[in-house]
Amino acid sequence: MNHILKTVTVLALVIASQSILGQVKPIDKETTRKIDSLFNKYHQQDKRGSIVSIIKNEQVVYSNKTGLANIEHQIPINNTTTFNIASNSKQFTMFLALLLEEEGKLSLHDDIRLYLPELKHLPNKITIKQLANHTHGLPNTDELSQLIGANTMNHDEAVKMLLNIKQVSFEAGEEHYYNNTGFMLLSVIIERVGNKPFEEQLEEKIFAPLKMNNTSVIRNSNTVVNNKAYSYILQDSVYNTSPSNFSTIGSSGIYTTIEDLNLWVKNYQKTTVGKKEFYEKMQTLTTLNSGKKTNYGLGLQHDTYKGIDVLFHGGGTESYRSYILHAPEYQLSLVFLSNKGDMAGLDIMYGALEIILKGHIQNDTKFEVLKGNELKKLQGTYQVFPGNYYNFIVDNDKLYFQFFGTTKKYHFPQIGENTFEYPVAHYKISFDEDGMVLHQADMDYFCSKTNVKLEIEEDLDLNKFVGTYKNDTHNTSYEIVIKNGDLMALHPNKSFGIKLYPLTKNTFSSYEGYFGKIDFIPNSNGIIKSFNVSGQNLKNIPFIKIM
Numbered sequence: 001m002n003h004i005l006k007t008v009t010v011l012a013l014v015i016a017s018q019s020i021l022g023q024v025k026p027i028d029k030e031t032t033r034k035i036d037s038l039f040n041k042y043h044q045q046d047k048r049g050s051i052v053s054i055i056k057n058e059q060v061v062y063s064n065k066t067g068l069a070n071i072e073h074q075i076p077i078n079n080t081t082t083f084n085i086a087s088n089s090k091q092f093t094m095f096l097a098l099l100l101e102e103e104g105k106l107s108l109h110d111d112i113r114l115y116l117p118e119l120k121h122l123p124n125k126i127t128i129k130q131l132a133n134h135t136h137g138l139p140n141t142d143e144l145s146q147l148i149g150a151n152t153m154n155h156d157e158a159v160k161m162l163l164n165i166k167q168v169s170f171e172a173g174e175e176h177y178y179n180n181t182g183f184m185l186l187s188v189i190i191e192r193v194g195n196k197p198f199e200e201q202l203e204e205k206i207f208a209p210l211k212m213n214n215t216s217v218i219r220n221s222n223t224v225v226n227n228k229a230y231s232y233i234l235q236d237s238v239y240n241t242s243p244s245n246f247s248t249i250g251s252s253g254i255y256t257t258i259e260d261l262n263l264w265v266k267n268y269q270k271t272t273v274g275k276k277e278f279y280e281k282m283q284t285l286t287t288l289n290s291g292k293k294t295n296y297g298l299g300l301q302h303d304t305y306k307g308i309d310v311l312f313h314g315g316g317t318e319s320y321r322s323y324i325l326h327a328p329e330y331q332l333s334l335v336f337l338s339n340k341g342d343m344a345g346l347d348i349m350y351g352a353l354e355i356i357l358k359g360h361i362q363n364d365t366k367f368e369v370l371k372g373n374e375l376k377k378l379q380g381t382y383q384v385f386p387g388n389y390y391n392f393i394v395d396n397d398k399l400y401f402q403f404f405g406t407t408k409k410y411h412f413p414q415i416g417e418n419t420f421e422y423p424v425a426h427y428k429i430s431f432d433e434d435g436m437v438l439h440q441a442d443m444d445y446f447c448s449k450t451n452v453k454l455e456i457e458e459d460l461d462l463n464k465f466v467g468t469y470k471n472d473t474h475n476t477s478y479e480i481v482i483k484n485g486d487l488m489a490l491h492p493n494k495s496f497g498i499k500l501y502p503l504t505k506n507t508f509s510s511y512e513g514y515f516g517k518i519d520f521i522p523n524s525n526g527i528i529k530s531f532n533v534s535g536q537n538l539k540n541i542p543f544i545k546i547m
Contacts, residue, residue: 005337031356034355036064038347039052048319051063054332056332058331070228070338071232079257081227081258082226083229086315091324091436095278095282097513098189109128116163116185119165127172128189128318131189132184133176133294133297133527135177135288136168137170139169140180143536144474146512147474147541151245152245153245157220162185169539170539173288174288176446184250198217202254206273209272212264213500214256217249229339231317231318265333268333279300281297292434295502309329311326312326318341322336346426379392381435384450385513385534387509387515388535399411405501412429418523435449456504465487470546478543487502498512516536518531531543
């Protein structure tokens with residue numbers, strides 16, 4: 001994928017290390033060669049690039065880099081190149097919150113309405129902890145900003161939008177749904193209890209003590225960042241810049257270098273700033289109200305990869321990618337930064353983990369192949385989010401997938417215990433007693449079975465839905481029109497219309513995640529007077545007909 005402009009391997013340390021599971025081989029020349037080969041495999045015929053480091057027992061034992069930070073000026077990526085680490089910023093926000101809790105300025109069990117009185121009207125208590133473990137139930141910043149038609153938004157504008165939220169998608173603690181709103185609001189709470197801007201507190205309490213001198217928090221994308229790697233997309237052999245039009249902090253917004261992230265990782269391996277107990281809290285799995293555990297803690301998530309317990313978090317915005325992975329039992333951590341925009345970093349990190357821990361990897365692929373009634377139990381329709389449904393059917397002891405409302409089916413082969421291959425890289429699906437889980441790279445989406453059925457009237461009168469509808473909370477409106485025989489939703493700030501597909505006589509869906517399901521609501525006379533929008537990370541946002 002990439003043309004390698006420069007590859008530098010820095011390695012000379014031979015460290016004997018003892019883990020709970022036994023002696024781990026040091027990083028030797030052969031191991032280095034294999035990791036080099038893995039890294040180079042994903043960087044061919046592309047000017048963009050990546051940088052990776054491996055830390056063992058608080059020492060950098062491997063590093064590699066390739067590609068350009070700035071294509072226009074042919075500036076190569078190096079150890080001081082600054083990347084936007086996107087959602088990996090959440091780790092720092094959580095650690096800062098725990099420092100403030102230690103100082104007695106807040107408690108993770110506090111109701112957020114104590115600090116955010118703008119949200120006092122919310123129907124149920126949401127704790128600070130629930131903001132950080134993604135069980136708060138508040139609509140997501142990203143989908144909400146898309147819904148209101150915002151083409152650009154800085155942090156302060158986004159916070160104003162969030163503090164105007166009027167309803168939740170689910171009661172806090174009932175579900176886990178990863179989004180950015182919680183950590184953005186946590187940054188506001190931190191500012192209010194600390195009486196200083198969020199970025200100043202991070203600098204004073206984390207960056208400066210760790211000597212992360214090339215790390216900064218950016219709340220406006222127009223701010224100049226020293227030694228920045230630019231975000232690029234490649235289209236038809238042409239590179240175009242892909243800047244972020246949305247700048248938020250708390251959930252994102254940290255720009256840093258591989259050298260500075262190495263210092264952060266070393267603090268995880270041997271804590272000198274803060275307490276080791278902070279990391280223990282961050283990696284403790286979240287328990288829902290039902291008693292079910294998720295794989296996410298507080299800014300860190302847990303997984304078991306081929307028998308190895310790992311802690312992980314990823315970040316991605318535009319073409320920036322960042323990954324931090326820990327294998328705690330082996331005092332081993334891996335860091336990856338890129339401006340390439342793909343998920344090759346996942347292959348590099350897990351591939352390098354396999355190379356280094358070869359003697360501890362469990363490659364046993366034996367599993368019970370589901371057949372007959374056991375396989376048929378998986379049949380049905382699952383809701384990924386409102387308006388987005390997957391059908392699963394069984395034919396000749398094989399599981400097939402269909403997009404809801406279509407007839408074409410795709411075979412999903414079984415690749416593990418209750419787990420099936422999704423025909424897209426870094427995707428898979430698994431089933432449990434509660435439903436289906438869509439695994440998208442490092443993200444999990446829990447999907448419940450639904451009894452939704454197509455109930456479309458033969459002569460559906462689309463004219464009754466036509467009109468202009470407004471949401472007063474966010475001062476935004478949509479015009480519902482008929483175009484070429486289809487119902488369309490038009491927003492004044494969008495250059496495209498959203499095609500609506502009928503599900504029932506008054507319910508439609510679309511392929512836009514933020515506009516997934518539209519429930520038109522008639523009055524007692526059957527005249528449509530409003531609609532509610534639900535979708536990915538938002539539910540029942542009301543729009544009232546004004547024209």
